[in-house]
Amino acid sequence: MLLDSIVYIILSFLVFSLCFTIVNNFFLAKPNKLLKTDQNKPLISILIPMRNEERNVTNLIHYIKKLSYENYEVFLLDDRSTDNTRSLAIKAIDDDERFHLLDGVPLQEGWVGKVHACHQLSKQAKGKYLLFIDADVRLHPSSIEMTLPYFHSNNVKLVTGFPRFPVTSFLSKLLVPMQHFVVWTHLPAFIANLTIQPKATAAHGAFMMFEANGYTEIGGHSSVKNSLVEDVHIARKVKESGYFVKLINNTSFITCYMYDTNKEVWEGFLKNIYTGIGRSKIMVFFLSVYYTFVYILPFPIAIFNEGWLYTVPILFIFLQKAFIDWQTLQKKWLFILMPFSAIAFILIMHASMWRSILKQDYMWKGRAYK
Incomplete structure (x- = not known):
C-alpha cells in the first residue's frame, strides 16, 4: 500500500535522525x-x-x-x-x-x-x-x-x-527552541568539535x-x-x-x-535565518520539503487513518524533540508543539528569503540592513 510505504520512509528518516541526535549529544561538550x-x-x-x-x-x-x-x-x-x-x-x-x-x-x-x-x-x-x-x-x-x-x-x-532560552510568548515557544533542535539534529558535532572544517561550524x-x-x-x-x-x-x-x-x-x-514579544521573535528570526543558511534558495527548498515530510505530514496521516503504524512516527518526533528539550533545560511539555514549530520554521524561512529577493530591509533595533 502506498501510504504504508510513505510511513515507513518517514519512519526511517526519524529513526536515523533520533540516533544521530543522541550520538551528537555526546560530542557537544558539557x-x-x-x-x-x-x-x-x-x-x-x-x-x-x-x-x-x-x-x-x-x-x-x-x-x-x-x-x-x-x-x-x-x-x-x-x-x-x-x-x-x-x-x-x-x-x-x-x-x-x-x-x-x-x-x-x-x-x-x-x-x-x-x-x-x-x-x-x-x-x-x-x-x-x-x-x-x-x-x-x-x-x-x-x-x-x-x-x-x-x-x-x-x-x-x-x-x-x-544558552538556555526561557520562552514566554507563543512564537518564542515555537521558534526559539528550534535553534537547539537544528544544531542537535543537523550539525555533525563530532566534525564541528574535532576538526577545523569551516563548514561544520x-x-x-x-x-x-x-x-x-x-x-x-x-x-x-x-x-x-x-x-x-x-x-x-x-x-x-x-x-x-x-x-x-x-x-x-x-x-x-x-x-x-x-x-520578549512575538514581534521581536519574528523580526529577529526574519533577520537571521536566511542569511544563516547562506542565502541559499536550494537550502530553503530542501529544508521546507524535509520538515514538511518528516515533522508535519505524520500528523494528518495519523489523524485521518486508523492503525498503530500511523502513530509510530509521531512517537519518534516527540521523542527526538523531548530529548533535545531535556538536554537544553527547556520546558518539558514543549515537544507537543513540534508540528507547529516546523510550520513556523518553514514560514519564517520563506518570509526571510522573499525579503532578500525583493531587496527589502531587515529591521533590528531601529536600524535597517539588507
Missing part, C-alpha cells in the same frame, strides 16, 4: 570540571554591546557582580541608545571599578551595528581572554571557571554555545569567549563587519586560520532571555 583554584587565573575581559537594553541592563550587571571568578574587567558599550540604558547602567555599576561604560561612535558605513559595537569594545580589552555576551544574558557565578578549561587542549581559540553570539591573541590574528570583528550572522562567520574565520572552535552545551550555566 562542563564537567571547574578551573582549579590553585591555577593562575588570567584576566578576562567581559565585553557587552548594548542598544536600547533598559529592560536587561540592571539584571545583567547584577549577575556579573555575582561571578565567583575574581580577575575580570567589564566594558559595556552604549550603542547610541534612545531609552534609559545608560542611566540604568550607571546606577547598577555604582562606582564598581571593574566596570567601564563606553559611548559608541556613530555607525560606520558597511558595518552591522552589533559588529561595530563589538569591534569598539575589543579595542579597550586588556584580558588574555575576551568574553562577548549579549545584554540579555545572565551568567551563572561559575560561568568563567566552567569555560576556561576548554582552552587547555586542541589549540582552541573560541568557545561558544547556545555553529556559534551563538550571546556567548563567545576568544583567546585574545587568536581573536586579533583573525582580524577580530572587523573581519566580519557586514555580517548579520557574525557569530557563525567569525567562528569560521577561526577555523580557516587553523584553530579549533569548541561548541559546548552551556545551558546549565548561561541563560539568554532572547526575545
Whole structure:
C-alpha cells in the first residue's frame, strides 16, 4: 500500500535522525570540571554591546557582580541608545571599578551595528581572554571557571554555545527552541568539535569567549563587519586560520532571555535565518520539503487513518524533540508543539528569503540592513 510505504520512509528518516541526535549529544561538550583554584587565573575581559537594553541592563550587571571568578574587567558599550540604558547602567555599576561604560561612535558605513559595537569594545580589552555576551544574558557565578578549561587542549581559540532560552510568548515557544533542535539534529558535532572544517561550524553570539591573541590574528570583528550572522562567520574565520572552535552545551550555566514579544521573535528570526543558511534558495527548498515530510505530514496521516503504524512516527518526533528539550533545560511539555514549530520554521524561512529577493530591509533595533 502506498501510504504504508510513505510511513515507513518517514519512519526511517526519524529513526536515523533520533540516533544521530543522541550520538551528537555526546560530542557537544558539557562542563564537567571547574578551573582549579590553585591555577593562575588570567584576566578576562567581559565585553557587552548594548542598544536600547533598559529592560536587561540592571539584571545583567547584577549577575556579573555575582561571578565567583575574581580577575575580570567589564566594558559595556552604549550603542547610541534612545531609552534609559545608560542611566540604568550607571546606577547598577555604582562606582564598581571593574566596570567601564563606553559611548559608541556613530555607525560606520558597511558595518552591522552589533559588529561595530563589538569591534569598539575589543579595542579597550586588556584580558588574555575576551568574553562577548549579549545584554540579555545572565551568567551563572561559575560561568568563567566552567569555560576556561576548554582552552587547555586542541589549540582552541573560541568557545561558544547556545544558552538556555526561557520562552514566554507563543512564537518564542515555537521558534526559539528550534535553534537547539537544528544544531542537535543537523550539525555533525563530532566534525564541528574535532576538526577545523569551516563548514561544520555553529556559534551563538550571546556567548563567545576568544583567546585574545587568536581573536586579533583573525582580524577580530572587523573581519566580519557586514555580517548579520557574525557569530557563525567569525567562528569560521577561526577555523580557516587553523584553530579549533569548541561548541559546548552551556545551558546549565548561561541563560539568554532572547526575545520578549512575538514581534521581536519574528523580526529577529526574519533577520537571521536566511542569511544563516547562506542565502541559499536550494537550502530553503530542501529544508521546507524535509520538515514538511518528516515533522508535519505524520500528523494528518495519523489523524485521518486508523492503525498503530500511523502513530509510530509521531512517537519518534516527540521523542527526538523531548530529548533535545531535556538536554537544553527547556520546558518539558514543549515537544507537543513540534508540528507547529516546523510550520513556523518553514514560514519564517520563506518570509526571510522573499525579503532578500525583493531587496527589502531587515529591521533590528531601529536600524535597517539588507
